[in-house]
Amino acid sequence: MENLKPSSRKVIPIVAVAADAVQISSSASSDVKMGSIYQAQKKIYPRSVGGLFSKWRWAMVFITQLVFYGLPWLEWGQRQAVLFDLEARRFYILGLVLYPQDFIYLAGILVISALSLFLFTAVAGRQWCGYACPQTVYTEIFLWLEKITEGDRSARLRLDASPMSSNKFMRKAAKQFLWIALSLWTGFTFVGYFMPIKELGMNFIRFNMGPWETFWVFFYGFATYGNAGYMREQVCKYMCPYARFQSAMFDKDTLIVTYDAVRGEPRGSRSKKADPASLTLGSCIDCTLCVQVCPTGIDIRKGLQYECISCAACIDACDTVMDKMNYPRGLIRYSTQNALAKGWARPQILSRIFRPRVLTYAVILLLITISLFASLALRVPFKVDVIRDRASLARIVSGGKIENVYRLQVMNATESAQDYRITATGLPGLILASEGTISVKATESRWIPVTLQLPYDAASAGSHEIHFEVESLNASGHVTEKSVFLVPR
Ligand code: SF4
Ligand code: SF4
Numbered sequence: 083m084e085n086l087k088p089s090s091r092k093v094i095p096i097v098a099v100a101a102d103a104v105q106i107s108s109s110a111s112s113d114v115k116m117g118s119i120y121q122a123q124k125k126i127y128p129r130s131v132g133g134l135f136s137k138w139r140w141a142m143v144f145i146t147q148l149v150f151y152g153l154p155w156l157e158w159g160q161r162q163a164v165l166f167d168l169e170a171r172r173f174y175i176l177g178l179v180l181y182p183q184d185f186i187y188l189a190g191i192l193v194i195s196a197l198s199l200f201l202f203t204a205v206a207g208r209q210w211c212g213y214a215c216p217q218t219v220y221t222e223i224f225l226w227l228e229k230i231t232e233g234d235r236s237a238r239l240r241l242d243a244s245p246m247s248s249n250k251f252m253r254k255a256a257k258q259f260l261w262i263a264l265s266l267w268t269g270f271t272f273v274g275y276f277m278p279i280k281e282l283g284m285n286f287i288r289f290n291m292g293p294w295e296t297f298w299v300f301f302y303g304f305a306t307y308g309n310a311g312y313m314r315e316q317v318c319k320y321m322c323p324y325a326r327f328q329s330a331m332f333d334k335d336t337l338i339v340t341y342d343a344v345r346g347e348p349r350g351s352r353s354k355k356a357d358p359a360s361l362t363l364g365s366c367i368d369c370t371l372c373v374q375v376c377p378t379g380i381d382i383r384k385g386l387q388y389e390c391i392s393c394a395a396c397i398d399a400c401d402t403v404m405d406k407m408n409y410p411r412g413l414i415r416y417s418t419q420n421a422l423a424k425g426w427a428r429p430q431i432l433s434r435i436f437r438p439r440v441l442t443y444a445v446i447l448l449l450i451t452i453s454l455f456a457s458l459a460l461r462v463p464f465k466v467d468v469i470r471d472r473a474s475l476a477r478i479v480s481g482g483k484i485e486n487v488y489r490l491q492v493m494n495a496t497e498s499a500q501d502y503r504i505t506a507t508g509l510p511g512l513i514l515a516s517e518g519t520i521s522v523k524a525t526e527s528r529w530i531p532v533t534l535q536l537p538y539d540a541a542s543a544g545s546h547e548i549h550f551e552v553e554s555l556n557a558s559g560h561v562t563e564k565s566v567f568l569v570p571r
Contacts, residue, residue: 133398154274212393220310269303372396508548
């Protein structure tokens with residue numbers, strides 16, 4: 083055991099004793115191969131690239147960030163259009179006011195999002211990862227900030243290798259300033275989805291933010307800074323669960339970023355004027371640009387790898403090279419495994435989109451989406467909860483009547499004040515002895531004490547099922563809630 087103490091050995095020698103077995107040895111003999119069980123992390127310096135897919139990626143950056151940063155500032159009547167008010171236990175999504183009892187709708191939205199992801203992955207691979215995932219989007223923005231402060235790939239490599247100087251310090255400091263400012267703004271915006279963002283902004287300006295608000299602004303900001311600034315491809319490779327199970331949604335007709343090895347090999351450098359056929363070379367000039375632009379640092383020429391996030395930066399880079407060499411574009415392209423193996427053209431690839439797996443996902447997605455919208459359209463615009471008053475189970479009051487007391491919570495899910503009529507049924511002679519009509523303000527909920535009375539001897543001793551009927555007097559809608567009426571012995 084002594085030999086395994088961390089202080090005693092830095093590297094654990096691993097000896098292969100069978101095809102799938104290893105043995106940890108305490109002494110390293112000359113024929114034992116030494117190796118660390120962890121691979122040292124190599125920093126990746128992705129080169130920036132222009133092209134069709136780069137434009138699409140930036141378009142997605144603008145669209146997603148416009149929505150994320152802009153939505154909390156959007157007003158809907160007198161309130162924030164999208165607000166998940168956890169303290170008041172109310173969610174506002176444009177015209178919808180949702181209570182915790184409406185959680186089923188949020189679950190429905192999550193199911194639709196997940197199914198959409200499955201559907202698009204089955205059709206076109208990891209498009210979400212390559213274009214819209216926050217990790218990709220923020221890495222793209224952070225890389226851009228890095229480029230404007232430290233320069234492109236070769237300049238960054240030189241800067242990192244050079245000793246500290248005033249120029250290096252200024253560039254690094256400018257990058258850190260921009261990264262931290264963007265991260266804090268992102269954290270602030272995130273918290274603005276959970277509390278009114280204008281109020282949060284005023285508190286921030288007056289240095290008057292509460293401890294939880296401060297914690298979440300800095301926590302989310304720190305997560306953005308760490309993930310997009312430093313972790314980058316590590317998040318996709320080692321932390322993201324979707325990267326792990328997305329292969330289950332792939333088949334041989336799924337669009338992936340592929341290198342056409344038949345056309346590209348054997349690879350090799352040559353002059354622009356040389357005829358590759360006479361040199362017995364393929365179209366790949368082995369410039370490694372496709373590797374240099376890859377944000378995950380892989381070589382797509384080695385085939386489909388789980389690290390590939392389908393960002394298509396290598397397609398743009400290779401197309402640029404093909405243009406310069408006057409070769410046809412598409413040595414690296416979106417294609418399918420079947421198309422590559424069988425030499426299919428685009429119409430045959432497109433015809434395989436409508437295959438059973440895709441149709442199954444599409445039908446399920448359509449059914450759930452229709453059900454969700456139908457149920458939202460038909461939902462009663464208020465909710466009712468009933469709890470019995472635990473202080474007094476049942477009592478005899480004047481006139482010889484048995485009285486039970488309850489508390490009703492009426493939740494108005496509309497944007498205007500509403501009147502409701504309360505009645506109770508279930509026992510002959512059961513009457514409401516408290517206020518029968520109540521008002522609840524727009525989007526508010528109100529607790530109302532409700533008293534029911536029953537003539538003595540109208541029911542046997544014990545517990546009897548009754549129903550509260552609550553009816554909206556302004557809008558349509560009727561809710562029935564079950565409870566019990568206790569008759570003492
Ligand atoms: S960018 Fe194209 S030509 Fe250059 S190494 Fe990659 S595949 Fe070959
Ligand atoms: S291999 Fe190409 S598509 Fe895949 S992550 Fe790298 S650059 Fe993006």
